[in-house]
Amino acid sequence: MRHSLTGSILAHRDLGDAQFEMTVLAPDIARDARPGxxxxxxxxxxxxxxMRRPFSVFHADPEAGTLAIVYVARGAFTIGMSALRVGCSISLVGPLGNCFVPDARPAARHLLVAGGVGAPPLYFLAREMVAAGHAPKSICVINGARSRDLLVAGADFAALGVTLRETTDDGSAGRRGTVADELRDQIAAGGPCSAYACGPTPMLRAVGSLCVEAGVACRVSLETVMPCGLGVCMGCVIKLRNEAEPEGHSLVRSCHEGPIFDASEVIW
Amino acid sequence: MPDLTVSLGPLHLKNPVVTASGTFGFGSEWADFYDLSRLGGLTTKAVTVLPRRGNPMPRTAETASGMLNAIGLQNPGLDAFLAEKLPYLRRFDTAIIVNIAADRIEDFVALAERLDGQPGVAALEVNISCPNQACGGLEFGVDPALTSQVIGAVRSATALPMVAKLTPNVTRIADIAQSAVDAGADALSLVNTYVGTAIDARTRRFRIANRQAGLSGPCIKPLALLAVWRVAQAVKAPILGMGGIMNATDAVEFLLAGASAVAIGTANFINPMAAVEIIDGIEQYLSQTGAASVQEIIGAVQPAI
Incomplete structure (x- = not known):
């Protein structure tokens, strides 16, 4: 169920490199939020x-009634948000959109592919999967960015005990290259696997194409402008393959039918 | 308890707050937030004869105290509206106002004929801001004669209460309003969005694929308020006032300017509870100022000195 509420900011940490983690008291949303x-x-x-801006849930604690988001202060909205102090209130509507559903095959490896600020929902997914009893080693997080300072949530992933592979375009941390390079190797390692990806659109396209070619199921969380986030403004539509339409695709709301779609259905 | 009921001609509303077309889908998206029966009325997203895919992305941009949109009337079409959307809406005790759009008069007539007599439809809102195919894309609503033709044609096709939705992108909106009323409109809704655009200096590109877009939100409120007051002065027809209403005080200002009811648009995106908070706020305003009814404040604005 979706809620509209005003929550008090309980913690607001400057993580360095313009990254911030904000924790808000929002029990109704914390109870209902799912990864993605x-x-x-x-x-x-x-x-x-x-206008509101969309933020993926970084994690939710239903018992404490808290929610956290991690964001990068780089536009007017997020720079203004980064100045909010503990005790200030923030208005939240959510949880919105669909969620990631882990591959249920017992032997499956889960490849969580994060690009830059796409990491938070995948951290929530990894955390919930570990809590639900998935072996940490069955979860491989491929966390990439252009450079070391743009990597998000690295220490948080590491603390879960999952396999963590970092990539940077400039080689300043982890493997020099892209998350797609690492993903290709992980898929090649064999065995049943599924991918879950969130990040910039060019990255998702590369990851999605790679998975489609390799026959690996891949769910991608798309980042679009979302004026309402509620499914009514039609300002966030994306193209999904649909042979029944004369144009070969439908225009669907990424806020409502998404933001997570099957990579094989997205027309980039 | 003040009397909140109002009338837009033959259309009676239990309170003066309606959701604006294109900002509320077909209602189902709001199920978690409040009971739609609380609303005075609900205006649907524009319905066209055939499904419309709408404009390319990007379709929206935030601007100073407002937003631009060029959605292009994406909607599932009349058949899907009747089969899938109307049955859901019908169960609520609120006036369902169906916004209809077309680029040919024949299509407006076809829409009105099919919607006439459909259980649950309380009124039609005729979107005359659409470009007219027969006139090289000139909007019906910028020309008094074209306005008269389309409103007259819809009038002949239906006995439903009919509201003409006026564009503010004209020199004298009261002239268009008068044409609509003379042709049979029961009420007027104004204003639709103001045309504008936005450009990204960094990328040197338009921020909207369609280039021209409609501006809404609090930045247009003073413009809309004047348009409502002007039309209320000039034309003897009830007005559904809209344009940047964000809270109950804004809504009261439109009522004072001469609107008989108000529509909440962009505010729905920002605060899903806006419409019901505005209903409560109007009631509170009436109680606090000793007014017995909404009727008492309609058009009650006084000179500054």
Missing amino acids: QFLQALYVGAGGPL
């Missing part, structure tokens, strides 16, 4: 902002 779902957030600032 998002929130529409808005705070009161002088002269703006007017």
Whole structure:
């Protein structure tokens, strides 16, 4: 169920490199949020902002009634948000959208592919999978960015005990290259596996194409502008293959039918 | 308890708050937030004869105190509306106003004929801001004669209460309003969005694929409020006022300017509870100011000095 509420900021940590982790008291949303779902957030600032912005849930603690998001302060909205102090309130609508569903095959390896600020929902997925009894070693997180300072949630993934493979375009951390390079090797290692990806669109396209060619199921979480996030404004549509349509595709709402889609159905 | 009931001609509303077309889908997306029966009315997303795919992305952009949109009337078409959307809406005790759009008069007529007599449809809102195919894409609603033709044609096709939705992108909106009323409109809804655009200086590209888009949100409220007041002064027809209403105070201002009811649009995106908070806020305003009914404040604005 979706909720509209105002929550108090309980913690707001500067993680360095313009990254912040915000924890909010929001019991209704914390209870219902699933990995991959998002929130529409808005705070009161002088002269703006007017519209909400979507943020994936980083983790939710139903018992404490708290929710966390991790974000990078790089636009007017997020820079303004990073100045909010503990005790301030923030308005949240959520949880919204669909969620990641882990591959149920007992021997499956789970390849979680994160690019930059795409990491938070995959951290939530990894955390919930470990809590649900998946062997940490069956979960391989491939976390990539252009450079070391742009990697998100590295220490959090490591603390879960999952296999962590980092990549950077410039080689400043982990493997020099892209998450797709590492994913190709992980798939080649053999055995049944599924991929779950979130990150910039070019990365998702590369990851999705690679998985489709290799016959690996791949769910991608798409990042689009979402004016309402509620399924009514039609401002966030993406193209999904649909042979029944004369154009060969349907235009579907990434906020409502998504944000997670089967990579084989997305027209990039 | 103040009396919240209002009328838009033959369309009676239990309170003066309606959701605006294109900002509320077909209602089902709001099921978690509140009972739709609380609303005075609900205006559907525009329905066209055939399904419309809409414009290419990007379709929206936030601007200072507002947003631009060029969705292009993406909707499932009339058949799907009747089969899949209307049955859901029918169960609520609220006035369902179906917004209809077309680029040919024949299509407006076809929509009105099919919707006439459908259980659950309380009124039609005719979107005359659509480009007219027969006139090289000129919008019906920018020309008094074209407005008269389309409203007159819809009037002949239905006995349902009919609201003409006016575009503000004209020199004299009261002239268009008068044409619509003379041709048989029972009420007027105004304003639709103001045309505008946005450009990204960094990428040197338009921020909207369609280039031209409609501006809504609090930045248009003063413009909309004046349009409502002007039309209320000039034309003897009830007005559904809209344009940047974000809270109950904004809504009361539109009522004072002469609107008989108000529509909540962009505010739905920002605060899903906006419409019901505005209903409660209007009631509170009436109680606090000693007004016995909404009717008392409609058009009650006084000179500044």
